[in-house]
Amino acid sequence: MSRRIVVAAVLLVVSCAVAFPARAQTAPPPRRIVSMIPATTEMLFAMGAGDRVVGVSNYDHYPPEVERLTRVGGLADPNVERLLAMKPDLVVVYASQQELKAQLTRAGIPFYDYVHRGLPDITGTMRSLGTRIGEAAAADAAARRVEAQLEAVRARVAGRPTPRTLLVFGREAGTLRQINASAGVGFLHDLLVLAGGTDVLADIGRQSAMLSTEMVLLRAPDAIIELHYGQSLAAENVERERRVWDALGSVPAVRSRRIYLLTGDEFVIPGPRIVRAAEQFADVLHGR
Amino acid sequence: MPTRPPAPPRTRLLRTLLGFGAVAAAAIVVAPLVGSTPVSLARVFDRAIPWADNIDAQIFFIARLPRVLAAALVGASLALAGVVFQALLKNPLASPDTLGVSAGASLGAMAAITFDLDVSVLGLSPVAVASFVGSLGALGIVYALSTARRRGAPTMVLLLGGVAVQALLSAVIAFVQYLADFTQTYRNVRWVMGSLDVVSYAPIVAALAPLTLSLAGFALLPRVLDLLSVSSDSASARGVDVIRMERIALISASLATGAAVSLAGPVSFIGIIVPHLVRLIVGAGHRLVLPASALFGAAFLIGCDLIARTIVAPLELPVGIVTAIIGGPVFLWLLFRRR
Numbered sequence: 001m002s003r004r005i006v007v008a009a010v011l012l013v014v015s016c017a018v019a020f021p022a023r024a025q026t027a028p029p030p031r032r033i034v035s036m037i038p039a040t041t042e043m044l045f046a047m048g049a050g051d052r053v054v055g056v057s058n059y060d061h062y063p064p065e066v067e068r069l070t071r072v073g074g075l076a077d078p079n080v081e082r083l084l085a086m087k088p089d090l091v092v093v094y095a096s097q098q099e100l101k102a103q104l105t106r107a108g109i110p111f112y113d114y115v116h117r118g119l120p121d122i123t124g125t126m127r128s129l130g131t132r133i134g135e136a137a138a139a140d141a142a143a144r145r146v147e148a149q150l151e152a153v154r155a156r157v158a159g160r161p162t163p164r165t166l167l168v169f170g171r172e173a174g175t176l177r178q179i180n181a182s183a184g185v186g187f188l189h190d191l192l193v194l195a196g197g198t199d200v201l202a203d204i205g206r207q208s209a210m211l212s213t214e215m216v217l218l219r220a221p222d223a224i225i226e227l228h229y230g231q232s233l234a235a236e237n238v239e240r241e242r243r244v245w246d247a248l249g250s251v252p253a254v255r256s257r258r259i260y261l262l263t264g265d266e267f268v269i270p271g272p273r274i275v276r277a278a279e280q281f282a283d284v285l286h287g288r
Numbered sequence: 289m290p291t292r293p294p295a296p297p298r299t300r301l302l303r304t305l306l307g308f309g310a311v312a313a314a315a316i317v318v319a320p321l322v323g324s325t326p327v328s329l330a331r332v333f334d335r336a337i338p339w340a341d342n343i344d345a346q347i348f349f350i351a352r353l354p355r356v357l358a359a360a361l362v363g364a365s366l367a368l369a370g371v372v373f374q375a376l377l378k379n380p381l382a383s384p385d386t387l388g389v390s391a392g393a394s395l396g397a398m399a400a401i402t403f404d405l406d407v408s409v410l411g412l413s414p415v416a417v418a419s420f421v422g423s424l425g426a427l428g429i430v431y432a433l434s435t436a437r438r439r440g441a442p443t444m445v446l447l448l449g450g451v452a453v454q455a456l457l458s459a460v461i462a463f464v465q466y467l468a469d470f471t472q473t474y475r476n477v478r479w480v481m482g483s484l485d486v487v488s489y490a491p492i493v494a495a496l497a498p499l500t501l502s503l504a505g506f507a508l509l510p511r512v513l514d515l516l517s518v519s520s521d522s523a524s525a526r527g528v529d530v531i532r533m534e535r536i537a538l539i540s541a542s543l544a545t546g547a548a549v550s551l552a553g554p555v556s557f558i559g560i561i562v563p564h565l566v567r568l569i570v571g572a573g574h575r576l577v578l579p580a581s582a583l584f585g586a587a588f589l590i591g592c593d594l595i596a597r598t599i600v601a602p603l604e605l606p607v608g609i610v611t612a613i614i615g616g617p618v619f620l621w622l623l624f625r626r627r
Contacts, residue, residue: 059469075470170471173404175413176487178478204603210478212485212597212604214351217343218325229471237406247350247487249340268471 029134030090030110034072034083036100040092040114041066042271043126046146047139055086062265062273084109090133116270119190123147126272142272149275150194157196157286165197165285166221166253169208169268173237176244179211187270195281197223213248220251223258223285227267260284297575304576308566308583315587316360319594320352324601327352355484357492358551359593359607360586362484363558365499365548367566367585368506370559371577372541375513376534377447384545384559387433387450387538389426391457393549396422398461398476402468412494415479416550420498423546429453430542434535443520482553482608484593491551498547505540510574513537517572555608557615558585564622 034055035041041060044053050063055070057078070086073079078100083091084107093100095115104111112132114125123143130139167188170180182188184199186207192199200219201209224245238261245254253259262280266273321329331337331344339345366384373382384390399405400418407414433449465476486492512533515523520530548555562585563577570576592611597604 170475172401172413172415172475173406174408175416177413177415177483177485178475180474180478209603210606212351213487214323214325214347214485214597215602215604217347217351218602220343234406248346250343250346255340 030088030132032086032088033090033092033133034086034088035060035092036072036075036078036097037092037094037114038062038265038269039116039122039271040112040125040129042269042273043129043139043142044092044133046142046272047126047130047135048142049130049133049135049138052133054088055083062269092129116187118185119150119187119194119270119274122187122270122272122274146272146275150278153275153278153282154194157282160196160286162196162198163222163258163285164200164220165192165223165225166200166216166219167192167197167225167227169227171226173241174244176213176216176247179213179216181209181211183207183209187274188267191274191278192225192281195278195285197225197281197285216248216251222252222256223260224251224253225281225284226259226261228261228263229265229268300570301576301579304570304580305583308580308587312360312583312587312590315590316356319356319359319590320348322594322598323347323352324598324604350487351485354486354489354492355593355597356590357489358484358486359589361492361495361499362548362552362555363562363585363587363589364582365502365544365585366555366558367562367581367588368502368578369541369545369548371563371574371581372506372509372513372537373559374563375517375574376537376541377443377450378517379447380564381560382447384541384548385454385554385556386447387426387430387542388453388457389423389430389542389545390549390554391454391461392426392429393419393423393546394480394554395457395461395464396420396425397479397550397553398464398468401475401479402464402472412491416491416494419550420546423542423549426453426457427539427542427546430538431535434531434538478606479553480608481606482555482611484552484589484607486551495547495551498543502540502544502547505536505543506578508533509537509540510578513574513578514572517574553608555589555611557611557619558589561615561618561622562588565618568622 031052032054033044033049033052035044035053036057038057038060041053041056042062044050045063045065050065053069055072056066058071058074060066070082072083075094075097078097080100080103088109091104091109091111092114093111095113101111112129123146126139126143126146127136130136167182168179169182169188172178181201182192182199183201183204183206185205189199189202200221242259242261245259248254262284266277321327327344327347331342332348334342369384373384373386374380377386396418397415400415405414405418407417409417430450433446436445436449465473468476512523512528515526515528516530524530563581566577566580566584570580589611592614593607596607596610599605
């Protein structure tokens with residue numbers, strides 16, 4: 001008796017699969033998308049799907065249109081209640097948001113899992129996300145634009161000397177304590193190499209490294225690029241922060257005054273604006 | 289077989305100072321010579337090489353010597369504060385964190401990081417300045433608690449009051465962290481792990497002012513702490529102005545803690561394990577315990593920092609991780625050894 005039930009159940013499942021083989025593909029593309037990550041928000045707008053984005057994270061500020069959208073918390077503290085109330089039909093989440101993914105699964109809301117890695121993954125994600133929302137052609141076109149612009153930067157600096165560069169993206173203001181720098185893995189490292197620099201921390205297989213002053217002295221970079229974003233550097237403090245490096249007088253970058261403080265969110269958001277970041281790296285390392 | 293009579297107090301003090309002083313001096317001399325890369329002492333002191341071209345000298349004088357000196361000061365301060373708090377509160381678990389001074393310093397530092405405070409004094413970074421101001425705020429609360437003692441509140445009230453202040457400040461710290469963005473949160477977390485890479489001598493010189501005041505206070509305390517460890521009444525009976533001396537002890541220990549935390553972050557366990565280890569060697573008398581703890585605390589933190597900056601070279605571990613990894617098991621050993 002039980003064997004008959006099992007056989008019948010299997011046949012039912014198989015017949016359903018045969019009868020509705022393309023159900024997932026024919027599902028309508030999402031119309032109410034919530035993006036929890038600034039990078040994917042920018043990708044969605046770049047591929048022309050901005051009008052379908054109804055909610056963004058607390059940290060989204062680009063393009064300007066996102067300022068009028070509903071905020072649904074951040075990576076560590078998503079506002080699940082508000083998110084569910086918006087009745088999204090797709091939520092773009094970061095891979096580490098395990099609890100949010102479990103809650104979305106329980107609520108029956110589809111999600112797109114995202115994680116940022118190296119530079120090629122940015123356009124890879126654009127294409128994958130575009131396919132997921134039914135905008136494969138537009139996403140591919142946007143990704144091609146980004147790739148072409150990055151290639152133009154690479155071509156512009158090709159054949160020039162590649163200064164040994166330290167890429168700093170955080171330290172204690174007014175001092176050289178707690179220097180946090182980009183190491184040999186990740187999109188910032190890839191961008192630096194593309195823009196014609198040699199990463200002095202290329203041998204460290206991590207996305208970031210906390211540096212002691214001893215290590216800066218030993219690695220002796222020819223150039224130091226320091227990234228500032230958000231409200232972390234007032235214009236009147238730029239020169240003061242640059243002078244902080246004077247404490248390390250033997251470092252070639254300090255002696256030749258090749259210390260560049262760059263400000264902008266594009267350096268920390270691995271989205272389509274990464275092209276502007278690459279251009280600025282190339283500008284400071286090789287001139288305009 | 290006749291037992292040898294105990295050495296006179298002055299001789300024991302001299303022996304203790306020489307023994308622990310030798311350990312601390314050895315640490316201060318050896319630590320700057322060791323690091324993730326060898327430096328040539330001949331080049332370090334070769335005046336024929338221009339300063340700007342002398343990487344060995346820069347590593348020695350900018351990267352290593354200041355942090356060794358900072359470690360010595362911070363280790364000595366936290367150990368001294370631990371001794372005083374343990375005697376004063378009659379509690380072997382008391383530490384520089386117990387009355388909330390360390391939490392006050394942490395709150396100041398995190399507020400500076402989260403709100404991008406732009407206050408630079410005497411060449412100190414805004415984080416160091418805010419941290420010291422935070423510790424002074426907590427010191428004010430400690431002082432208010434000590435006035436409750438004047439009205440007859442027992443030591444236990446001071447201890448419980450301090451624990452409550454620490455809990456309250458921890459809640460405010462959590463709120464400030466909640467307001468921080470990701471990068472600021474990362475920097476906050478990193479600051480809590482402690483760092484002695486002070487880069488210049490300015491923060492060390494700045495810390496010397498409050499530390500000198502603290503040392504002046506500590507110098508008055510050995511006999512008083514011995515008597516207070518027994519009971520306040522016995523101290524009173526021997527002519528000690530208990531309330532006044534308790535206040536001096538509280539303020540000195542709090543000031544030392546604030547200066548140390550603003551210099552290096554809240555480095556844990558030094559203030560607990562160093563006094564206990566020293567008591568095992570020299571006994572409970574504060575005439576020996578205080579200077580021996582200062583010297584051993586300095587050597588201990590220099591050693592921990594040496595491990596922190598070499599064990600995962602070319603990267604380095606935050607020193608607070610090393611002190612906790614060493615301090616935790618040592619503390620457990622001390623705890624169960626006594627039972």
